[in-house]
Amino acid sequence: MKPIWLVDDDPSIRFVLEKALARENLPTRSFTHPREVLDALADVTAGDPARQGPQVLVSDIRMPGGSGLQLLEKVREMQPGLPVIIMTAYSDLDSAVSAFQRGAFEYLPKPFDLPKAVELIRRAVEESQREEVTEERQTATPEMLGQAPAMQDVFRAIGRLSQSVVTVLITGESGSGKELVARALHKHSPVADGPFVAINTAAIPKDLLESELFGHERGAFTGAQTQRRGRFEQAEGGTLFLDEIGDMPFDLQTRLLRVLSDGQFYRVGGHAAVKSHVRVIAATHQNLEQRVKEGGFREDLFHRLNVIRLRLPALRERHADVPMLTRHFLQQSARQLGVEPKRISDAALARLEQFSFPGNVRQLENICHWLTVMAPAQVISLQDLPPEVLEAPLVPVAEPVAATPSPAPVPLPEPAPAAAAMAPVAVPSQGAAGWAAPSADASIRPLGDAVAPVAAPPVATPLGWEHALEAEAQKLLATGEPDVWDVLNRRFESQLIRTALVATHGRRMEAAQRLGIGRNTITRKIQELGLDAADEG
Incomplete structure (x- = not known):
């Protein structure tokens, strides 16, 4: 691990921090003046193999010949992602505010509690390491991000389709990134050197959409003073992405079907057929099968588009x-x-x-x-x-596994009546994005190999903690305990804080964050409840 750089003109402060961090197996490098730090950073930036940059920088705010705030500004210019902790006096509130405004990770009031200082530095180290990993991942995957199984299936499908110009239908809820997938399909395809042209069929008025898609001849209608190429001609030799295809007017669906089947079209007001060599990718958040049943979408066009169907999962599924x-x-x-x-x-x-x-x-x-x-x-x-x-209700974090995209949906069997007694199962919504049956079928598989629903066992659910609290309160009230409220409150708070400290390995600031209380509050409670020994351990 890279060292913690300590900057302070007071040798006693440097000594105390060096020894405390050494006990935590955290390497350090000390400086007495901001100029020394900047020179050392310049050596690191220049690629000196003998020099290692800092993991975290801890700097005093007032030093002879230099200011910690000025050092902070220059360090942020040289290494923007480096966490910087500024040490400052209790009364110097303006400096603390200035430190935050200039990008400090945190400030450490003097005189400081040594365990708290070490805890803060360790948290900064963890943040620094997390940022390094994040930057590496972003560099490795700048195009699309996703490690969840459902997204990995999408990536695999894009890979399998990379040697083909087959028509693809992308389904998924609004905002799930369907255009990103369409662009990836184009980029990794035989027509990647051609243009990628996108059009949202729901965003263009019906009267203008035909001209937008197919172009028009001069004089075709009022205002058509010149010939205009439509999106099909603009996308020649590449990919045309038709977003929200489910909202396309019915009469235009007929013209689109003719292009897909014949490979040619006519401009509005034109008489000469225009050849089209375009790969079509369509996307929708609607249930097209239902739209076909309702008579709002042509069935033959649906089958033309539904050659390969790729379902994009909602964010709540990943x-x-x-x-x-x-x-x-x-x-x-x-x-x-x-x-x-x-x-x-x-x-x-x-x-x-x-x-x-x-x-x-x-x-x-x-x-x-x-x-x-x-x-x-x-x-x-x-x-x-x-x-x-x-203010939103919490939802359980469950990661359903999505199936490999299938060219055609497979209807699901009707659930048996006993399913109502089962524990909740993570099944995609049957609304806008959950209608692709292959993925819905896959979302049941993690429960086991058997597909048939299994009835829930007889009621054997353990009583919740509220019941235990009720029983304890009844017992204390029955014995005549005068301060039941205070007794139970102290026990509740003690257990809650102990549990949080165990989960954070004794780090008070992190425990306070995860409990949703202030750091002053948790320090006061630890003292009031006599938990200092548990916290330090």
Whole structure:
């Protein structure tokens, strides 16, 4: 691991931190002046093999001949992702605010509690290592991100289709990234050197859509003063992406079918057939089979488009990808706004993973843009998340496994009546994006090899903690205990804090974050409840 760089003109501060970090097996390198730090960073940047850059920088704010805040600014220019902890006096609140505004990871008040200082530095180390891994992943996978099994199946399908120009129908909810998949299919195809042209058939008025698709001749209608090439001609030799194909007007569906079957079309007002050599990829959030039954979509066109069907999972079906996507979008938003990228705490990430994301990946991208602008600190905490996330009910984080895309849907059997007594099963919605039956069938498989539903066993559910609390309260009330409220509250808070400290290996600040309370609150509670020994252990 790279060393922790310590910058302070006070040798006693450097000595204490060096010894404390050595006990934690954290290497250190000490400096007495900001100029020494900048020179050392310049050596690292120049590629000196004898020099190793810092994992974390801990700097005093007031030193002879230099300021920690000025050092922070210059370090952020040289190494933007390096966590910097600024040490400052209790009364120097303006400096603490300035440190955060300039991108400090955290500030450490002097005089500081040594275990807290070590805990803070270790958290910065973990954040630094996490950012390094994230940057490596983003460099390796800049085109599309996804490690969840459902997304891996999509990637495999794109790979299998890379040698073909077959027509593909992409289904999935709005905001799930259907155009990204279409672009990937084009990029990894035999027509990758040709143009990629996209059109949203739901966003263009019906009267203009025909001209947009097929072009028009001069004088074809009022205002047509010149000949105009349509999207089919613009996409010649490449790929035409027809988004929201389910909203295409019925009469235009006939013209599209003719192009797909004959390979030629006529411009509006034209009499000469135009040859078309275009690969067509279509996408929809609608159930096209249902639209066919209702008479809103041509059945023959449906079969022309449904050569290969590729279902894109909703974000709630791939919760494991939320942390990776969140960090990616935070980096992207920072680049767009010209600011330093913000980091996100584990507690905030955990809450995002438990959000249902009705707007899918697009909603997550918008949330990250909102956080880049609105979150007050450089590290996004749980409380910084927008109201729609904090106020939404939690959803279980379950990762259904999606099947390899199939060219045609397979109808599912009707569920047996006993299924109503089963434990909840993660099955995709049968609405906008859940109608591709192969994936729905696959989502049942993780329960076991048997497909037939198994009735739930007789009621043998253990009583919840509320029942145990009720029994304990009744016992205390029966014995005449005068302070039942205080007794049970102390026991409840003690157990909750102990459990959080065990989960965070004794790190108080992280425990407070995950419990959703302030660090001053958890310190006060630990003292009041006499948990200091448990915390230090």
